[in-house]
Amino acid sequence: MNQHTVKAYGDELNQLTAEVVRMGGLAEAQVADAIESVARRDVALAKAVVERDNRLDALHRDIEKKAIRLIALRQPVASDLRRTLGAMKLASDLERTGDLAKNIAKRALILAEAEPMQPLTRSIERMGRLVSNRLRDVLDAYTASEIERALSVWQTDDEVDEHYNALFRELLTYMMGDPRTITACTHLLFMAKNLERIGDHATNIAETVHYEITGEEMLGERPKAVPGPGEEPTPTPHLSASPDAADD
């Protein structure tokens, strides 16, 4: 990046990357805080997560604006163009991740009013930690341009799916055992689905990182878990199907 004859051009590109990394840090923190608010029934933290989401949105808009400006004024080619486009793609994945984290926090607010469900929130916490780790790994791969690390995130996507399926079964057992827990369990189920989605965004980011570095699409089948009993083969509009908490 230092070979650019015009110094400002390289600076602008670096700034774009730095902005994306900062946004990544914010998204990571949102996910971690959302999970913690569920685990500890922390209403204040959940509210903070919901409020902070608009900062992610603002960063997203800002990055997009800067990327478009850069494309229009500098006409980047080859790896510079990939970096610019990668920044845009990452920003929208991260923005989506933030939305999902916000949704988890909103549900945490509702759950905090109900009876505590220790073993279940623990399972959510465990899955959440797995997803946060993947997000962290893939962002590390992005900052360090490490293709190997990005690949390892991409290849282990099935772990999240496994966790999701296990949690699905666990929740079903609870709901069948005691119908009074259905409301809370449904919220937990949507949380698990949101986490699974965040994991998918991490995988997307891994693909973008791979493309940015090599210029090639990732080929081959991603390892897929066997769909669980509740998994439709076709994608379903999960978020819109949920009650009022999911109005993002």
Add this chain to the structure above:
Amino acid sequence: MPYDHSPSPVAPTASSRLWTAGASGGVAILVMAVLAVMKPELAGWLAAGAVAVALATWLVNRNPPAAADEMEFDQGAVDLGPDAALLGDVFEALDDPLLIVSGGEADDIAGRRIALANAAARDLFRLNGAGGGLLVSVLREPRVLEAVDEALFGAVGTEVDYVGGGVQERHWRAFVRPLPARENSNWGGGALALLALRDETDVRRMEKMRVDFLANASHELRTPLASLSGFIETLKGHARDDPKARDKFLDIMAVQADRMRRLVADLLSLSRIELNEHIAPLGRVNLARATADVVDAVSVISRERQVTIHAELPHGGAAVTGDRDEIAQVVQNLIDNALKYSSAGGTIEVGIEIDRTLDEAMAARMAEGNRLSLATPDRETGQRYAVVTVRDHGPGMAREHLPRLTERFYRVEGQKSGERQGTGLGLAIVRHIIIRHRGGLSVDSAPGCGAIFAACFPLAPAPDA
């Protein structure tokens, strides 16, 4: 030491700069001497010049700042006299990671650069040089970045607690302090801030361990305790004069008491391992030898249960980095587990693979089964692993059970683990030991096909010859 020690290449560039200063001085003197020989009428002037150059070179060398950091430190300092080098050494030697961050433009995140990092910080963030990198590329935590901005542009110092990533969670407290601006610097602007990190993982873990232990112990001991008090009541009541029933009840009570004892022991060892999880063990263990010892030790029980253990161990051994007792406990728990689910006449195969990459170590080992990784270490380029595999031919597990195997007290439904009940903590202990060793754990299983557990440990570096 409170943090991991990963070798980080630190190039002492300044010494070479010193060398060039000395060399150029020498060359200048040589040139003057040659000139003096050729033009004797100028000899007086040239001799004076040579003396001046020699003096200057000596002056530069007299006070040698050892590393690049101090040179840069010197540039900013107005007048610290001969103590500047000492302060630089102190900065470098402090155990807590310290970063000096330069500000740049207020609205440009790429302006926050690491002006200076001490050895501990370079280790922690795997930095190669003393400075120059972007702050966001090593630290993304938004609250820390905010605090840095406040210190740089608002001149307000703050403290922030945050959790650092990695398989082993680390709790950090970041102290951010504004520093007086330096005009003459290559750091892109005047504003500077000090970012000091302190590792508070130990304190947090102690707290968490106490809470977890109480919660687990009270929850899990309740059942056997209830049954004990039930039997005591019966023995005091209508079974008082019935010797046959009394013996039977006392036997059951003994089993329950034994179970409680094992539970407490397991919980304690789990807590202890969790407490040390972030401190990587440093010893050198022969994995093959440790495995052979465990196989010998369990041979009594396996013979009793008519289960054959086939162990195929490499002759050369497999030296891994680790704690001998803990690695033996991993093998022990895995074999115990296999024994529990093997029926009489069955076999258990124990094997060791050496010199594998992480991907090879964690690869699927059963053609028709499902594979899942239960613990994956942080990726380190070039690290090789030794793998110990334990295969049983028991009932096996369906895919949906695999992710929850290392949960505390998790039991696969509808499976009996034989008369010697486990505590439900065996695999949780295995997982935590492996995480502490920076190793990995994976399982392959399918209903009716048994299960393969594979635990990998990082190979120890070759001993210095």
